[in-house]
Amino acid sequence: MNLEAIYHRPRGNWAYAYDTATLHIRLRSKKDDLSEAILIHGDKYAWERTVSKTVMHKLPSDERFDYWQAEVRPTLRRTKYAFELRSGGEALFYEEKGFREDEPADPHKMFDFPFLNAADVHTPPAWVKEAVFYQIFPERFANGDCSNDPEGTEPWGGKPTPKNFFGGDLQGVIDHLDHLQELGVNAIYFNPLFQATTNHKYDTSDYLKVDAHFGDNELLKKLVSACHERGIRVMLDAVFNHSGKEFEPFKDVREKGKDSRYADWFHVMEWPIAVKDGFPSYETFGFEPLMPKLNTENPEVKQYLLDVAKYWIEEAGIDGWRLDVANEVDMQFWRDFRRTVKAANPDAYILGEMFHDALPWLAGDQFDAVMNYPFTDLVVDYAAKGIIGADRFASKLGELFASYPDQANAVAFNLLGSHDTERLLTLCGGSKERMKLASLLQFVFPGAPCIYYGDEVGLDGAGDPDCRKCMEWDVDKQDRELFRHFQQLIAVRKEHRALRDGTLEFMHAAENGSLLVVQRQDEQDHFLIAVNPGEEPARIELDVKQMKWQEMLGEAELDAAGGKLVLELEPCGFALLRANAAFNAFGFGVGEQL
Amino acid sequence: MNLEAIYHRPRGNWAYAYDTATLHIRLRSKKDDLSEAILIHGDKYAWERTVSKTVMHKLPSDERFDYWQAEVRPTLRRTKYAFELRSGGEALFYEEKGFREDEPADPHKMFDFPFLNAADVHTPPAWVKEAVFYQIFPERFANGDCSNDPEGTEPWGGKPTPKNFFGGDLQGVIDHLDHLQELGVNAIYFNPLFQATTNHKYDTSDYLKVDAHFGDNELLKKLVSACHERGIRVMLDAVFNHSGKEFEPFKDVREKGKDSRYADWFHVMEWPIAVKDGFPSYETFGFEPLMPKLNTENPEVKQYLLDVAKYWIEEAGIDGWRLDVANEVDMQFWRDFRRTVKAANPDAYILGEMFHDALPWLAGDQFDAVMNYPFTDLVVDYAAKGIIGADRFASKLGELFASYPDQANAVAFNLLGSHDTERLLTLCGGSKERMKLASLLQFVFPGAPCIYYGDEVGLDGAGDPDCRKCMEWDVDKQDRELFRHFQQLIAVRKEHRALRDGTLEFMHAAENGSLLVVQRQDEQDHFLIAVNPGEEPARIELDVKQMKWQEMLGEAELDAAGGKLVLELEPCGFALLRANAAFNAFGFGVGEQL
Numbered sequence A, B: 001m002n003l004e005a006i007y008h009r010p011r012g013n014w015a016y017a018y019d020t021a022t023l024h025i026r027l028r029s030k031k032d033d034l035s036e037a038i039l040i041h042g043d044k045y046a047w048e049r050t051v052s053k054t055v056m057h058k059l060p061s062d063e064r065f066d067y068w069q070a071e072v073r074p075t076l077r078r079t080k081y082a083f084e085l086r087s088g089g090e091a092l093f094y095e096e097k098g099f100r101e102d103e104p105a106d107p108h109k110m111f112d113f114p115f116l117n118a119a120d121v122h123t124p125p126a127w128v129k130e131a132v133f134y135q136i137f138p139e140r141f142a143n144g145d146c147s148n149d150p151e152g153t154e155p156w157g158g159k160p161t162p163k164n165f166f167g168g169d170l171q172g173v174i175d176h177l178d179h180l181q182e183l184g185v186n187a188i189y190f191n192p193l194f195q196a197t198t199n200h201k202y203d204t205s206d207y208l209k210v211d212a213h214f215g216d217n218e219l220l221k222k223l224v225s226a227c228h229e230r231g232i233r234v235m236l237d238a239v240f241n242h243s244g245k246e247f248e249p250f251k252d253v254r255e256k257g258k259d260s261r262y263a264d265w266f267h268v269m270e271w272p273i274a275v276k277d278g279f280p281s282y283e284t285f286g287f288e289p290l291m292p293k294l295n296t297e298n299p300e301v302k303q304y305l306l307d308v309a310k311y312w313i314e315e316a317g318i319d320g321w322r323l324d325v326a327n328e329v330d331m332q333f334w335r336d337f338r339r340t341v342k343a344a345n346p347d348a349y350i351l352g353e354m355f356h357d358a359l360p361w362l363a364g365d366q367f368d369a370v371m372n373y374p375f376t377d378l379v380v381d382y383a384a385k386g387i388i389g390a391d392r393f394a395s396k397l398g399e400l401f402a403s404y405p406d407q408a409n410a411v412a413f414n415l416l417g418s419h420d421t422e423r424l425l426t427l428c429g430g431s432k433e434r435m436k437l438a439s440l441l442q443f444v445f446p447g448a449p450c451i452y453y454g455d456e457v458g459l460d461g462a463g464d465p466d467c468r469k470c471m472e473w474d475v476d477k478q479d480r481e482l483f484r485h486f487q488q489l490i491a492v493r494k495e496h497r498a499l500r501d502g503t504l505e506f507m508h509a510a511e512n513g514s515l516l517v518v519q520r521q522d523e524q525d526h527f528l529i530a531v532n533p534g535e536e537p538a539r540i541e542l543d544v545k546q547m548k549w550q551e552m553l554g555e556a557e558l559d560a561a562g563g564k565l566v567l568e569l570e571p572c573g574f575a576l577l578r579a580n581a582a583f584n585a586f587g588f589g590v591g592e593q594l
Helices: A044-050 A126-130 A170-175 A177-183 A217-229 A248-259 A299-316 A331-344 A373-384 A390-402 A406-410 A432-444 A480-495 A497-501 B044-050 B126-130 B170-175 B177-183 B217-229 B248-259 B299-316 B331-344 B373-384 B390-402 B406-410 B432-444 B480-495 B497-501
Strands: A015-017 A023-030 A036-042 A052-055 A057-059 A065-072 A079-087 A090-095 A098-100 A111-113 A133-136 A187-190 A194-196 A204-210 A233-238 A320-323 A349-352 A413-415 A448-452 A503-509 A516-521 A526-532 A538-543 A548-551 A557-559 A564-569 A573-579 B015-017 B023-030 B036-042 B052-055 B057-059 B065-072 B079-087 B090-095 B098-100 B111-113 B133-136 B187-190 B194-196 B204-210 B233-238 B320-323 B349-352 B413-415 B448-452 B503-509 B516-521 B526-532 B538-543 B548-551 B557-559 B564-569 B573-579
Touching (some): A023 A036, A036 A044, A036 A065, A052 A065, A065 A390, A126 A497, A170 A217, A204 A217, A217 A233, A233 A299, A299 A331, A320 A331, A331 A349, A373 A390, A373 A413, A373 A432, A390 A503, A390 A516, A432 A448, A432 A573, A480 A497, A497 A516, A526 A538, A564 A573, B015 B111, B023 B079, B036 B065, B052 B065, B065 B390, B170 B177, B170 B217, B177 B480, B204 B217, B204 B299, B217 B233, B217 B299, B233 B299, B233 B349, B320 B331, B331 B349, B373 B413, B390 B516, B432 B573, B448 B480, B480 B497, B497 B516, B497 B526, B503 B538, B526 B564, B557 B564
Parallel strands (some): A133 A187, A133 A448, A187 A233, A320 A349, A413 A448, B133 B187, B133 B448, B187 B233, B320 B349
Antiparallel strands (some): A015 A023, A057 A065, A079 A090, A079 A111, A194 A204, A503 A516, A526 A573, A538 A564, A548 A557, A548 A573, B015 B023, B036 B052, B036 B079, B057 B065, B079 B090, B079 B111, B090 B098, B194 B204, B516 B526, B526 B573, B548 B573
């Protein structure tokens, strides 16, 4: 047994309350080292009367490690636990005090989940699991009101530059809600809407006012209501790490220097404020002088921003906040932010922008979830660019899932492109089949998928500013076949819980190859997802118990009467198969839930 | 290189702000596997201009792993980092995205400490590092006022039982402050003082009233003032997990059942409240029906308890709260508790009772420190009972130190016995020499030592209730030699920062043997601590650069003119040596700070 590889530490992703009645306990071991892992658990004050054992099941592995999980429902809310590890004939026990050869009996030496307090449970809003998001960059989605166009607005469909304007606005969104409804999405993520000088609006000058070029506060309210009437939720972008240079307090600081009553609203390192050698003398986003970092540790600033957060929930009825540069803002602020937002709307989704390991923000006291860039990168590298193999894709995803609590994974924000990246079609080298394959993956893993506006009709684009092209509204120029693909993906995901929240297993991940087969299932459904982003055809025979399999993205029906399901995939081919319920008597031979 | 053993994960004990300017970054590797570890770090937005390398130094190892640490002071508050690992001729790099053979250059793939926000820094009060605590169990320390004795009070010095009373009170403490001052302690930890029915007072009936048998609120204020005049701080016991059965809200619940307006102040699982088969139908501490768990998730209860916490700081001027059964109370409560307490007294010490791994409570948002029971157990097993060897003692301590941020270790509450355990002398089998040796260890490691009342004059006692004997005030019956030993320990620790906060190295830890040599040093001082809890004499030659060594617990001066320091320790022998500054020209040949 490889003892250096064994890892467990209470809390975080290793021991957490999944809900107010259930604990998830995880253990890491060297890949293929253990044959079995068993959780020994009970109440420390009544050990003998409460001790029981739960066989742990395997989560997806990564390159180096296996991950084991047990779900336990302690009757008495206190849980002491230890692990029984089996490897061939060998058995070993693992408790907080270390490894031992004999079965532990003293709960005081064991790992401890002292009490399952409801207040500490990470509980994201239930609707996010069911959500399919659509990201709108408002300046480029639709121009519904020419009267509010900025000076120098260029004709719709022109070449985007860092600074030009095309007149997109909220009325344009209202006018095109039919498009979203037809597509099937049920949530919108808006890039910033508040008063700012740029076309992207990440340099807020007034947090309480919709940008005049987009409309006004009343129009935003109208838009949110119109969305709600169609069952579409609305998430706004909270740019609270920094303001823009025209934000009144910063203007005051620029004018009055350290005598400004807002001097402590920012992080000024040296007066007078200046930029030397590219480095501003005050903290900024990046080193961008136009985006001064807000001092969220100043109670006055904190209260101002919390009031903003509350205002838009109460005033416009929004359903969530996406937090820009969330990782650079202090955690004390985010804890108060969560409290404020959830008090105003317990169902609000709090989504942090994080590019790196985000566990410290996902303990239940700060964010519901983070933007799932690691997922983005993996799908892009595997499916869009074909630069990593199926085995690496599967193992890195396994590592990612094991690194967070299940409920955070289930509401992660799974995007494949955004206003900051090349568009998916471009990442796919213009290959529509590859793009379909990539988007299929987006829709079958835990986490809420998000479609970047226009991807569904075949918009392409290199990085910023090219990815911020105007939406194509000429139906003849839209790729309607791609649109139908997205419609199908959305429909099938919305209809089948197994694709959102079922158990997940990698049934096949070709070593240094491209073929991947994933299984997702729950009590109702069995799905097989097979993709081949390679340049050669791929074929696999799978042992299955179900006889009939339905292709959900097409008409084909596959027969596996002999217990063998044969899958043949062309280069860039894919399949989304559902076991036909009528013949679905036995379930799978592998991957059964414990 | 053993890759399965390499561990790092941002935050927690692995990457934390030590203060508002300094990050500590740690890495774990298989013991003796790496020859060198180097931290590569810089600002993600100006990588090329800011990247630098810091050689990591080794912390004490444990049985299986080495721990490496670098202290870095990022000029720009944002830190991306990766590790360069060297093992003989082999070199490998480790970043968030995994291992790689070539030097990483893309900060976006590295580990991230996104921003050093002052609000998130774990900052315990500075005085705790300098503190030596004295724990007083008030009913048994001194009876200074017979007029408040409970009915049936027994004569001082009688045999303690779970329920009897001897009349100890606050006036008794005031009367004996000279004793504490003579001993040299500068902080008192009081077991509960508030109105309750038992002799231990852990069943609070009124949180705002000093128990009538101990005195009254005015007397507590007087006591705190008297302590402060002598430079002694006062920490009280906050029993907020549960109340007592006579707490008015619980009395109301007992009387009115679910119609009580306090019904939601507790966790009642089934009405009417009852005890069946030993299990109360409401949550309790343990399964003790007389200690109903408080519902700290109820805002009314929370506010009540926060007001209590604030009241005693503002009213009596106390310097800290020790939190009973802190691990079973929700974290949201403790976060608000910290905020309330620190607002009332930024220098208040918040100490959680935790028997297990307490990292999740030591992130800066909840406790300053925890009661260091793992330290207790190790010193007791090694020095008092002699059931583990020096190697295990050193390796488990290494594991413990590596598991928390340095600043939490430095203010841990290092006790060797309490009202809940056998007394130290009894744990030592009655051996005073062994007890001196154990207490020496208590005074030379990070963490504030605490002496349990009476240990310093030779009180013995088995577990509760025997460890709660009356204090011995007859000087002729006190062990004054032991008292002088503690006086010396306290004085030398208070005088020399190196013993509180210097670098720590295990110079020798006999494999399955007893001899241990520890080195602590700072810019001013070099100390060697040698202990031999074994039953055979022990001898060791150490290579040192200093010529003269002074025995700080005696008169002896040791000569090491030839570069060799020879230590000979009798069974249960020990030495606390300080390099004589006059000859201290060169520093140590090993363990120099990087």
